[in-house]
Amino acid sequence: MSKPKTLTDVPARSHVHIEGFTPDTSHELRERLLAYGLIPGQHIRVLAQKPVTVLQIEHTELALEKVLAACVLVKKQA
Amino acid sequence: MNTPAAGGLLLVGQPNVGKSVLFHALTGRYVVVANYPGTTVEVSRGSARALGDMPVLDTPGVISLPSRTGDEHATTRALLTEQDVVLLQVGDAKNLRRSLQLTALFAEMGRPMVLAVNMVDEAEARGAHIDTAALATELGLPVVATVATRGKGVAQLQEEIKKAPVPRFHLEYPAEIEAALDVMAPLLPADALAPRALGLLFLAGDGELEDWLAGRIGADQVELLRAQRDAVQQSFVEPLSAVLQQTRMAFADRVASRVIRAVDKGGAGLAQRLGYLAVHPVWGWPVLLSVLYGIYWFVGEFGAGTLVGLLEEDLFGGVINPWFQGLVESHVPWPWAHDLLVGEYGLWTMGMTYALALILPIVTTFFIAFGVLEDSGYFSRLTVLSNRSFKALGLNGRAVLPMILGLGCVTMATLTTRILQTPRERLIVTFLLALAIPCSAQLGVVMGILAGISFGATLIWFCMVLLVLVTVGWLANRMMPGKRIPLMTELPPLRLPVPGNVLTKTWARLKWYLEEVIPLFLIGAFALFVLDRLGVLPWLMQAAEPVVTGWLGLPREATAAFLMGFLRRDFGATGLFAMGAALTAQQMVVGIVTLTLFVPCFASLLMIVKEHGLRRAALMLALIMPLAFFIGGLLHRALSLAGWGG
Numbered sequence: 225m226s227k228p229k230t231l232t233d234v235p236a237r238s239h240v241h242i243e244g245f246t247p248d249t250s251h252e253l254r255e256r257l258l259a260y261g262l263i264p265g266q267h268i269r270v271l272a273q274k275p276v277t278v279l280q281i282e283h284t285e286l287a288l289e290k291v292l293a294a295c296v297l298v299k300k301q302a
Numbered sequence: 303m304n305t306p307a308a309g310g311l312l313l314v315g316q317p318n319v320g321k322s323v324l325f326h327a328l329t330g331r332y333v334v335v336a337n338y339p340g341t342t343v344e345v346s347r348g349s350a351r352a353l354g355d356m357p358v359l360d361t362p363g364v365i366s367l368p369s370r371t372g373d374e375h376a377t378t379r380a381l382l383t384e385q386d387v388v389l390l391q392v393g394d395a396k397n398l399r400r401s402l403q404l405t406a407l408f409a410e411m412g413r414p415m416v417l418a419v420n421m422v423d424e425a426e427a428r429g430a431h432i433d434t435a436a437l438a439t440e441l442g443l444p445v446v447a448t449v450a451t452r453g454k455g456v457a458q459l460q461e462e463i464k465k466a467p468v469p470r471f472h473l474e475y476p477a478e479i480e481a482a483l484d485v486m487a488p489l490l491p492a493d494a495l496a497p498r499a500l501g502l503l504f505l506a507g508d509g510e511l512e513d514w515l516a517g518r519i520g521a522d523q524v525e526l527l528r529a530q531r532d533a534v535q536q537s538f539v540e541p542l543s544a545v546l547q548q549t550r551m552a553f554a555d556r557v558a559s560r561v562i563r564a565v566d567k568g569g570a571g572l573a574q575r576l577g578y579l580a581v582h583p584v585w586g587w588p589v590l591l592s593v594l595y596g597i598y599w600f601v602g603e604f605g606a607g608t609l610v611g612l613l614e615e616d617l618f619g620g621v622i623n624p625w626f627q628g629l630v631e632s633h634v635p636w637p638w639a640h641d642l643l644v645g646e647y648g649l650w651t652m653g654m655t656y657a658l659a660l661i662l663p664i665v666t667t668f669f670i671a672f673g674v675l676e677d678s679g680y681f682s683r684l685t686v687l688s689n690r691s692f693k694a695l696g697l698n699g700r701a702v703l704p705m706i707l708g709l710g711c712v713t714m715a716t717l718t719t720r721i722l723q724t725p726r727e728r729l730i731v732t733f734l735l736a737l738a739i740p741c742s743a744q745l746g747v748v749m750g751i752l753a754g755i756s757f758g759a760t761l762i763w764f765c766m767v768l769l770v771l772v773t774v775g776w777l778a779n780r781m782m783p784g785k786r787i788p789l790m791t792e793l794p795p796l797r798l799p800v801p802g803n804v805l806t807k808t809w810a811r812l813k814w815y816l817e818e819v820i821p822l823f824l825i826g827a828f829a830l831f832v833l834d835r836l837g838v839l840p841w842l843m844q845a846a847e848p849v850v851t852g853w854l855g856l857p858r859e860a861t862a863a864f865l866m867g868f869l870r871r872d873f874g875a876t877g878l879f880a881m882g883a884a885l886t887a888q889q890m891v892v893g894i895v896t897l898t899l900f901v902p903c904f905a906s907l908l909m910i911v912k913e914h915g916l917r918r919a920a921l922m923l924a925l926i927m928p929l930a931f932f933i934g935g936l937l938h939r940a941l942s943l944a945g946w947g948g
Contacts, residue, residue, distance in 0.1 A: 254540070256370075258544055258548060259400070263548060272578065275687065275689060276686055278793065282396070283397055283430075284397050284792060286793070287581070287686045287789060287791050288789070289698065289788035289790070292789075
């Protein structure tokens with residue numbers, strides 16, 4: 225199995241599913257991300273990777289700095 | 303079970319969903335609303351006439367509970383301490399899942415509750431129709447679709463609030479948690495929120511709740527609760543707060559999928575494309591420059607140039623003041639009263655003329671421009687664009703919001719620092735606001751003066767202030783313990799501002815300005831008059847000569863401007879403006895740079911004391927004053943060396 229992909233590894237304009245969070249993700253961050261709806265299985269669109277990661281979940285656009293986006297594990301949509 | 307709604311109505315919900323707009327619609331009391339999360343940072347109160355003068359409370363938005371930032375804590379506190387209230391949750395129709403996730407928590411608090419699904423127009427435009435009747439059945443509480451900015455659904459909402467029941471809502475959490483909640487319930491106070499809801503917040507680790515509990519139940523009971531929480535945590539790998547959150551999210555997802563009917567809407571709209579452009583790493587900058595130029599043109603050229611010219615020179619200088627002077631001189635027998643009213647530091651000639659003819663048109667245009675930008679949703683884009691620049695100051699892009707707000711009013715901005723996550727960020731931003739961010743009134747006067755000298759003068763002033771801002775921010779970041787928080791923020795959709803809403807907001811701010819500024823202006827003019835009469839002013843000028851003349855290279859009369867600067871920085875700048883031809887271009891620039899950095903105005907100083915305590919406020923002042931004079935003197939020497947404007 226290859227190294228798991230994080231949100232920073234996928235290009236802009238791609239569609240992905242949330243897999244979970246990296247083990248070193250802090251409680252607080254995990255909770256905040258969950259509150260925005262980043263729950264495992266959720267489909268999201270990556271809108272931009274520069275200057276920060278911008279993703280769309282439902283109709284919310286969320287901007288995440290790289291270090292935070294790197295905590296989110298994702299799987300590319302088949 | 304029906305409970306009479308005696309204690310009031312508590313508006314709760316996520317940030318930027320329109321709570322404050324609904325508050326205005328229900329109470330007629332205006333609180334500033336804008337299109338960015340974190341506009342409301344403390345609880346506001348009003349009363350709703352249509353509901354028999356029921357008190358209404360507007361709270362800051364919470365992303366989720368437990369609360370994490372200062373503004374969110376205020377909401378938790380209101381939930382805990384306001385007795386017998388009806389909850390009105392305001393949700394965002396386009397983000398129903400997120401809204402419902404909070405509903406699941408609010409609905410178990412044991413309070414009568416109504417859910418307003420707001421911005422249904424935007425949801426429809428994006429292809430989502432919500433079946434509110436089905437949603438009401440799923441949740442067991444009244445649901446009303448609203449478009450708060452246009453008053454749609456407000457009448458129905460009022461009807462539902464009058465007869466709001468306590469929801470018969472129950473969400474089943476994992477068995478271990480349910481067991482713990484049963485054990486905890488008898489330990490928790492029964493006269494506030496439902497013990498089950500308190501238990502859920504406690505398990506999630508809400509610090510605000512723990513503080514509140516400490517005053518309500520014994521320390522041994524709190525210990526028992528903590529032990530219970532630690533025991534439940536053993537059953538889960540994930541933190542409890544995440545487990546609770548996931549349970550609520552799963553519920554929200556289930557319900558949302560049953561009540562949302564998708565209507566297909568292809569492609570991104572113009573607003574969405576503009577939104578991408580505004581945060582684009584390359585195109586974002588030209589967009590920012592055009593926005594800045596637009597503000598400069600509207601406030602600097604039109605407001606400070608055209609309007610001030612019309613009012614100050616033509617209306618006041620040409621018509622009103624000569625007439626008033628004549629009136630006073632022919633009807634008032636005492637010469638000292640002539641001086642008091644229409645003399646050099648006269649209440650009318652200095653106080654009212656400055657406030658009404660010089661500063662009023664400038665702040666009016668600024669507030670209009672600012673209101674348009676606020677409602678457009680552009681400021682949140684700026685958060686992303688500026689994030690990298692704020693890194694050097696130990697901050698993230700969210701700091702741009704209080705900073706920009708500071709360009710409107712530093713006092714309001716100091717309060718808005720509550721949206722920042724850590725005390726460290728709040729302190730750095732507050733300090734920078736006090737030091738180097740000029741407010742709209744001051745900015746207007748400064749722009750007006752500098753534009754009259756040359757563009758080069760404006761550039762020197764801008765670069766100096768920016769240099770101080772960056773250097774001091776960088777040093778503060780180095781010297782203060784603690785870590786920087788990376789950026790995470792929501793980007794609200796770009797919208798075309800509704801002119802009526804912008805005007806209401808501008809008027810509300812102007813009213814505040816007139817109420818605060820005019821009395822202060824008069825007090826300032828009066829104080830200078832008295833000091834002048836008593837001979838204190840000449841003495842002060844003498845005493846300040848080594849600094850003002852020796853170090854800054856300004857004429858001694860400029861001391862009066864610095865004294866005025868203690869009241870408000872814009873008075874100080876106006877004082878320099880009044881000296882006009884007596885100052886060379888270089889003296890003007892040095893004076894203005896010094897005044898820009900000089901003490902924050904009296905009102906914002908009081909706000910700093912309120913938010914950070916007397917000790918820190920005094921420390922800031924002790925740093926800022928010498929620093930301002932130090933920089934001013936350096937600039938004087940540098941400009942003399944370069945042979946500029948002497």
